[in-house]
Amino acid sequence: MKALTEFVLNSRLFVLTMAVLMMIVGYYCYKSLPIDAFPDVSPNLVQVFTVTEGLAPEEIEKFVTYPVEVAMNGLPGVEKVRSVSNFGLSVVNVYFDEQMDLYFARQLVGERLQAAREQIPAGFGDPELGPISTGMGLILFYYIDDSTGTHTLEELRTIQDWIIKPNLQNTPGVTEVLGIGGYEKQFHVIVHPELLLQYEITITELIEALRANNVNIGASFIEKNSEEFVVRSVGLATGIEDIKSIVLKTVDGTPIYVRQVADVEVGGAVRRGLETRNGIEEVVAGMVVKLFGANSTSVIERVEQKVTEINRALPQGVRVVPYYEQKSLVEACVNTVYSALIQGIACVVLVLFAFMGTIHAGFIVAFSIPFSVLFAFVGMHFLGISANLMSFGGLAIAIGMMVDGTIVV
Numbered sequence: 001m002k003a004l005t006e007f008v009l010n011s012r013l014f015v016l017t018m019a020v021l022m023m024i025v026g027y028y029c030y031k032s033l034p035i036d037a038f039p040d041v042s043p044n045l046v047q048v049f050t051v052t053e054g055l056a057p058e059e060i061e062k063f064v065t066y067p068v069e070v071a072m073n074g075l076p077g078v079e080k081v082r083s084v085s086n087f088g089l090s091v092v093n094v095y096f097d098e099q100m101d102l103y104f105a106r107q108l109v110g111e112r113l114q115a116a117r118e119q120i121p122a123g124f125g126d127p128e129l130g131p132i133s134t135g136m137g138l139i140l141f142y143y144i145d146d147s148t149g150t151h152t153l154e155e156l157r158t159i160q161d162w163i164i165k166p167n168l169q170n171t172p173g174v175t176e177v178l179g180i181g182g183y184e185k186q187f188h189v190i191v192h193p194e195l196l197l198q199y200e201i202t203i204t205e206l207i208e209a210l211r212a213n214n215v216n217i218g219a220s221f222i223e224k225n226s227e228e229f230v231v232r233s234v235g236l237a238t239g240i241e242d243i244k245s246i247v248l249k250t251v252d253g254t255p256i257y258v259r260q261v262a263d264v265e266v267g268g269a270v271r272r273g274l275e276t277r278n279g280i281e282e283v284v285a286g287m288v289v290k291l292f293g294a295n296s297t298s299v300i301e302r303v304e305q306k307v308t309e310i311n312r313a314l315p316q317g318v319r320v321v322p323y324y325e326q327k328s329l330v331e332a333c334v335n336t337v338y339s340a341l342i343q344g345i346a347c348v349v350l351v352l353f354a355f356m357g358t359i360h361a362g363f364i365v366a367f368s369i370p371f372s373v374l375f376a377f378v379g380m381h382f383l384g385i386s387a388n389l390m391s392f393g394g395l396a397i398a399i400g401m402m403v404d405g406t407i408v409v
Helices: 002-010 012-032 057-072 102-119 153-169 193-199 203-212 240-244 296-313 327-356 359-383 389-408
Strands: 045-051 078-086 089-096 138-146 174-180 185-191 217-224 227-233 247-251 254-257 262-268 275-277 281-290 318-325
Touching: 012 359, 045 057, 045 102, 057 078, 057 089, 057 102, 089 102, 138 153, 138 296, 153 174, 153 185, 153 262, 153 281, 153 296, 153 318, 185 193, 185 203, 185 240, 193 247, 203 247, 240 262, 281 296, 296 318, 296 327, 327 359, 327 389, 359 389
Parallel strands: none
Antiparallel strands: 045 089, 078 089, 138 281, 138 318, 174 281, 185 262, 217 227, 247 254, 275 281
16 A cells, blocks of 8 residues: 555656546436436346237137247246236246346247248237337327317327328337227228128128138239230228228129218227327327337437427327426436535535645545546446446435545545
8 A cells, every 4th residue: 555655656647647637527428328317227138919809818728828928938048937817918928037138039939930830720810929118118298289279189190190100110219109098990890780681791701701802912023015914803891982892792782882881980099098188189199119229319409300390290280299208317317416516516616625624635535536437337338237226216315325435545
């Protein structure tokens, strides 16, 4: 210790240069730290979702959840497999070792899903991987405001699904955008049973006719005079009249159309929830989910810029209004450390000047505060610790210990 003290006193220029260099490196490490509101302590897992409308939990567990669970057994790095079977939904959570790379784990699960799909009966849903995110990935919530009041919830949901969502998902760092509220647009075929009986058409024949006549089919090409003519059958229904004109059957050369046995109208899909603003009016809203490992602050800033661009392209009076984002919490965390640093430096200088009678000693101790904090950022950078409420709070609390140690030295 004596030799170290003598070296420091005899090499003041070297020590000062190293201190300044360390502060510069510390500032660079601080700017490169991923900044989040809270530390992400979510387990290393991959989720598999299967939507199966209308089936009870017992059937879903037997015919959907169990085949997926069996397919996941034996994967390298898997610690456990847990599942939940609800009405119309199967969720299988595959937990991996913390050292396993998440993207490699998703690749392993995706390869096994093919074997699971072969064991699931037709019509019981198709298992899909969940988003590349964690429970801390919900970084921004928004709703769609219609100041004109001329758009229905169905139209606003269409704007959300076909304009807002695709544009937000193109933002770097965003893995998924979820829509809430409103009605998903559908074409409803309202069947009249007495007319089906009259024309001797079963409901199964009606469904098969709608499915078979709502598709475009390619038929290769025809060669003529050294030219190729592409042949295709265009049958995709694009409106109510197209559906009404679908032929169900022919009786003595007379076609029977859908319009003769059913009414066709535009409606909304069956829903099980809604979104309200201040508990007063129903709105269409959305949630932005960030990519695993992405910097929350940077992603939110890019999303806000994209929202500004989207609002310019939306219909008159319709705009996207964010009402929650994590950036404000992150900024509060950063401001906590800044205020603690400033207050600590000011209190140290005043207290030491009052008790020791010298301003010189106060400034020496005060200098150790920003130096120690910046040096801590270097350690956080190389250890992979994000800047969040917990780590910043720890630094704020440790400022007192830094001052005590400097005074003793």
